[in-house]
Amino acid sequence: MESILTETYSIYFNEAAYMALNEHLNKERYSKIFILVDENTHRDCLPIFLSSLETNSDVEIIEMEAGETNKTVETCIQIWHALSELGGDRRSLMINLGGGVVTDLGGFVASTFKRGIDFINVPTSLLAMVDASIGGKTGVDLGVLKNQVGVINQPRMVLVMVSFLSTLDKRQMSSGFAEMLKHGLITSEAYWSQLKETRLQDPMDGYIYQSIRIKNEIVLQDPRENNLRKILNFGHTLGHAIESHFLQKGEKHALLHGEAIAIGMILEAYLSSKLSGMGTHQLEDIKHTLLERYKKVKLSEEDKKGILSLLIFDKKNTHGLVNFVLLKRIGDSVIDQRVPEHLFMEAFAYYEE
Amino acid sequence: MESILTETYSIYFNEAAYMALNEHLNKERYSKIFILVDENTHRDCLPIFLSSLETNSDVEIIEMEAGETNKTVETCIQIWHALSELGGDRRSLMINLGGGVVTDLGGFVASTFKRGIDFINVPTSLLAMVDASIGGKTGVDLGVLKNQVGVINQPRMVLVMVSFLSTLDKRQMSSGFAEMLKHGLITSEAYWSQLKETRLQDPMDGYIYQSIRIKNEIVLQDPRENNLRKILNFGHTLGHAIESHFLQKGEKHALLHGEAIAIGMILEAYLSSKLSGMGTHQLEDIKHTLLERYKKVKLSEEDKKGILSLLIFDKKNTHGLVNFVLLKRIGDSVIDQRVPEHLFMEAFAYYEE
Numbered sequence: 001m002e003s004i005l006t007e008t009y010s011i012y013f014n015e016a017a018y019m020a021l022n023e024h025l026n027k028e029r030y031s032k033i034f035i036l037v038d039e040n041t042h043r044d045c046l047p048i049f050l051s052s053l054e055t056n057s058d059v060e061i062i063e064m065e066a067g068e069t070n071k072t073v074e075t076c077i078q079i080w081h082a083l084s085e086l087g088g089d090r091r092s093l094m095i096n097l098g099g100g101v102v103t104d105l106g107g108f109v110a111s112t113f114k115r116g117i118d119f120i121n122v123p124t125s126l127l128a129m130v131d132a133s134i135g136g137k138t139g140v141d142l143g144v145l146k147n148q149v150g151v152i153n154q155p156r157m158v159l160v161m162v163s164f165l166s167t168l169d170k171r172q173m174s175s176g177f178a179e180m181l182k183h184g185l186i187t188s189e190a191y192w193s194q195l196k197e198t199r200l201q202d203p204m205d206g207y208i209y210q211s212i213r214i215k216n217e218i219v220l221q222d223p224r225e226n227n228l229r230k231i232l233n234f235g236h237t238l239g240h241a242i243e244s245h246f247l248q249k250g251e252k253h254a255l256l257h258g259e260a261i262a263i264g265m266i267l268e269a270y271l272s273s274k275l276s277g278m279g280t281h282q283l284e285d286i287k288h289t290l291l292e293r294y295k296k297v298k299l300s301e302e303d304k305k306g307i308l309s310l311l312i313f314d315k316k317n318t319h320g321l322v323n324f325v326l327l328k329r330i331g332d333s334v335i336d337q338r339v340p341e342h343l344f345m346e347a348f349a350y351y352e353e
Numbered sequence: 354m355e356s357i358l359t360e361t362y363s364i365y366f367n368e369a370a371y372m373a374l375n376e377h378l379n380k381e382r383y384s385k386i387f388i389l390v391d392e393n394t395h396r397d398c399l400p401i402f403l404s405s406l407e408t409n410s411d412v413e414i415i416e417m418e419a420g421e422t423n424k425t426v427e428t429c430i431q432i433w434h435a436l437s438e439l440g441g442d443r444r445s446l447m448i449n450l451g452g453g454v455v456t457d458l459g460g461f462v463a464s465t466f467k468r469g470i471d472f473i474n475v476p477t478s479l480l481a482m483v484d485a486s487i488g489g490k491t492g493v494d495l496g497v498l499k500n501q502v503g504v505i506n507q508p509r510m511v512l513v514m515v516s517f518l519s520t521l522d523k524r525q526m527s528s529g530f531a532e533m534l535k536h537g538l539i540t541s542e543a544y545w546s547q548l549k550e551t552r553l554q555d556p557m558d559g560y561i562y563q564s565i566r567i568k569n570e571i572v573l574q575d576p577r578e579n580n581l582r583k584i585l586n587f588g589h590t591l592g593h594a595i596e597s598h599f600l601q602k603g604e605k606h607a608l609l610h611g612e613a614i615a616i617g618m619i620l621e622a623y624l625s626s627k628l629s630g631m632g633t634h635q636l637e638d639i640k641h642t643l644l645e646r647y648k649k650v651k652l653s654e655e656d657k658k659g660i661l662s663l664l665i666f667d668k669k670n671t672h673g674l675v676n677f678v679l680l681k682r683i684g685d686s687v688i689d690q691r692v693p694e695h696l697f698m699e700a701f702a703y704y705e706e
Contacts, residue, residue: 073430080426080495080502087665112465115492115503139468142433149433150468151504312440 001209004216008154011134011212013205017159018052021120024157025055030093030118033059034083036106038066041098044167045124049097057093060086064102068243069251071101071140073149079109093118093156099125099172100132100257104147107138111153121155124164126176126204127258130183130211133158135219135229144248144310146240152224160212162205173200174293175258178235180207182265183214185286186231189331196289230335234325238347239264241310245303255297262294263351268324270347276326276334286330287350296352304348354562357569361507364487364565366558370512371405374473377510378408383446383471386412387436389459391419394451397520398477402450410446413439417455421596422604424454424493426502432462446471446509452478452525453485453610457500460491464506474508477517479529479557480611483536483564486511488572488582497601497663499593505577513565515558526553527646528611531588533560535618536567538639539584542684549642583688587678591700592617594663598656608650615647620700621677627696629679629687639683640703649705657701 001013003020012020025033033055037046042063053059062082064075083092094117096106103121110119121133139150165173177200184192191210198207215232222229243260246253255263269286272278299307311322326337354366356373365373378386386408390399395416406412415435417428436445447470449459456474463472474486492503518526530553537545544563551560568585575582596613599606608616622639625631652660664675679690 073426073433077426077495084495084498084501108465112461112492112502112504114501115490115505137468139465142430142437145437148437148467149465151465152468 001205004209004213006154006216006220009157011158011160011216013160013209014162017161020157021159022052022054024120025053025057025093028093028118030055030057031089031091032087033057033093033095034062034086034088035059035095035097036062036064036079036102036109037097038064038070038099038102040066040167041102041124045097045122045164048164049122049161062086064105066098066101067251068101068141068247068254068257071105073140073142075105076109076112076140079105080113083109083113088113088117090114090117093120095120095122096133097122097124098128099123100128103128103133104138104150105140107136107153107155108140108150111138111151116153118156121158123158123160125168126165126173126208127179128176129160129162129165129208130176131179131215134212134215135232136223144244146244154223160208162208165204170200171256171259175256178258178262178265178290178294180211181290182232182235182261183211185265185269185327185330186234186325186333187214187218187331189329192330227335230323231325231333234327234333235261235265235268237264237311237322237324238267238307238344241307244310245306248306259294259297262290263297266290266351267344267347269327270350271324271337271339271343272326272328274343274346275337275339276328278327278329282327282330299348299352304345308344354558357562357566359507359569359573362510364511364513364569366513366562367515370514373510374512375405375407377473378406378410378446381446381471383408383410384442384444385440386410386446386448387415387439387441388412388448388450389415389417389432389455389462390450391417391452391455393419393520394455394477398450398475398517401517402475402514415439417458419451419454420604421454421494421600421607421610424458426493426495428458429462429465429493432458433466436462436466441466441470443467443470446473448473448475449486449508450475450477451481452476453481456481456486457491457503458493460489460506460508461493461503464491464504469506471509474511476511476513478521479518479526479561480532481529482513482515482518482561483529484532484568487565487568488585489576497597499597507576513561515561518557523553524609524612528609531611531615531618531643531647533564534643535585535588535614536564538618538622538680538683539587539678539686540567540571540684542682545683580688583676584678584686587680587686588614588618588621590617590664590675590677591620591660591697594660597663598659601659612647612650615643616650616704619643619704620697622680623700623703624677624690624692624696625679625681627699628690628692629681631680631682635680635683652701652705657698661697 004011094110096103123129123133136154139147142148239261273283357364447463449456476482476486489507492500495501592614626636677690
């Protein structure tokens with residue numbers, strides 16, 4: 001696959017990625033290279049990655065605990081200390097080898113260590129490949145509030161090694177696929193239709209490439225999310241609140257990001273049918289397609305109340321109002337839509353019926 | 354005094370500052386305005402500031418504990434939570450009303466809350482006016498290591514109200530004056546000579562203006578400190594280590610930033626006389642001038658060892674080597690100078706003799 005170039009960095013694929021990385025390391029001559037992993041990528045991905053790495057710089061491995069519940073400022077403090085103690089300086093490099101938690105958190109730690117060192121993302125999950133590692137959003141959660149603390153700062157490069165996906169279980173793959181379905185819903189009915197026909201065990205390279213291109217083109221036009229970039233939040237306004245709510249209930253209830261976003265997309269598709277002109281046929285198509293792939297989650301009345309009270313904290317809100325991205329139809333979206341409160345309960349009812 | 358314009362923001366003085374601020378608030382219509390203070394600026398400066406503030410936006414006051422020992426990530430966590438709980442969103446504004454601790458920490462909190470909100474610095478100490486609040490360096494300490502965590506991000510405006518200096522004690526004024534003396538040493542012998550003749554009780558407006566201009570011109574040419582901006586670190590390589598060391602010994606031993614930097618400037622002036630051609634006459638002038646204003650601090654052998662072992666952590670170091678800014682003569686400096694270790698003890702001996 002060809003590389004995707006952006007203004008400030010490039011995204012490389014598979015064998016070309018290792019070549020580009022080694023060339024970059026040879027040119028930059030970093031004082032030290034830190035590789036951030038979690039226990040899973042330490043075991044499954046790091047040996048493969050190290051075997052292709054060619055550098056004369058010292059390499060240090062830093063391991064964090066896996067999982068969204070560890071995407072916290074407290075984990076950052078541990079890693080900042082580790083970087084200091086291991087002699088990290090302003091000419092050090094951080095390589096984030098992992099899923100979205102590792103790339104989000106590692107990107108933030110690197111962007112703030114000694115006021116910013118270079119970092120490279122090597123996403124190992126489908127979600128991180130098509131979403132988290134692209135676009136420069138870094139950050140951590142504050143309590144249950146997702147991504148409350150972070151910066152927008154681009155990596156030096158992103159390296160997509162599709163073979164790492166073989167380390168993922170089906171639920172993780174499915175979570176990442178939700179973001180790809182979203183790319184179809186917000187920009188291209190043709191892509192949505194292709195993805196509907198795709199099974200998770202099918203070869204994914206082409207679709208991963210297409211999703212990254214879609215996201216990248218949106219981000220390039222509006223890196224700081226003033227306008228266009230907001231469309232990437234389709235399904236996320238309610239989806240984030242759902243994810244936070246179940247995170248709050250404890251780890252055994254927690255949904256994966258894509259699982260929460262899938263619910264959010266059904267709910268927000270319903271809102272779209274009421275407010276932005278999406279037809280009933282397409283609404284049914286979205287619900288049917290998503291429920292086929294993402295098992296319906298039982299929501300108690302208390303759950304719904306908890307989710308709605310978290311909405312107000314979503315970082316896309318301003319002036320105390322909740323802004324939504326809605327669909328005009330599949331493949332065409334509209335930002336900054338305000339939703340009357342009574343529709344939320346209707347949307348939940350539609351999801352459940 | 355005329356305003357100083359930079360590429361991305363402006364620095365306003367005295368009455369013009371309030372006018373510019375109110376105009377800005379009227380234009381931007383922030384969803385909420387948070388004013389960060391410490392207990393001192395809450396009592397001494399906030400009432401004056403609020404009496405000139407004209408806005409329809411909600412205003413919330415957030416108070417942190419004063420002092421360098423509170424410039425920590427832990428304090429940031431408290432303020433990020435406060436911002437969330439008080440309904441802060443991406444269209445909120447943060448005004449940092451205080452000395453260098455408040456502007457450094459508040460700038461970092463704002464730059465990272467929901468991936469960055471606008472902030473305005475209103476420095477109330479001489480140090481913050483001529484140094485900390487200008488140039489976009491934000492950050493906090495990590496343990497005793499100064500400014501290990503932070504970002505470079507410019508404020509929307511800086512408002513310099515010289516009248517706030519009447520709230521400072523002599524020791525605080527003297528601390529800020531050290532940075533002004535540094536501005537003379539690194540760029541202008543004429544300015545150094547003027548400052549030598551100045552007493553702290555003299556009118557300062559003109560000198561504050563000149564120091565801000567000097568710093569601002571340097572930062573504009575090299576905002577990310579790749580080259581030229583490093584000259585602002587004269588006296589700071591050893592000075593930071595000295596400050597950290599005494600901070601580590603406990604609050605009652607702590608030196609103010611400028612007091613530590615004054616020692617650092619004498620030591621690094623000595624290194625300059627050995628390595629970068631500064632004459633003995635000027636070296637003596639620097640030592641004499643600084644010791645007249647900053648009482649000699651007793652350094653035990655243990656202190657010296659502690660200071661030197663902290664040197665390695667200074668964030669200006671790369672590849673494990675310690676880089677210094679040295680003077681060729683008063684008013685002319687040179688960056689990236691490596692210093693043989695044996696000279697450090699000689700420099701201490703010169704300071705003490």
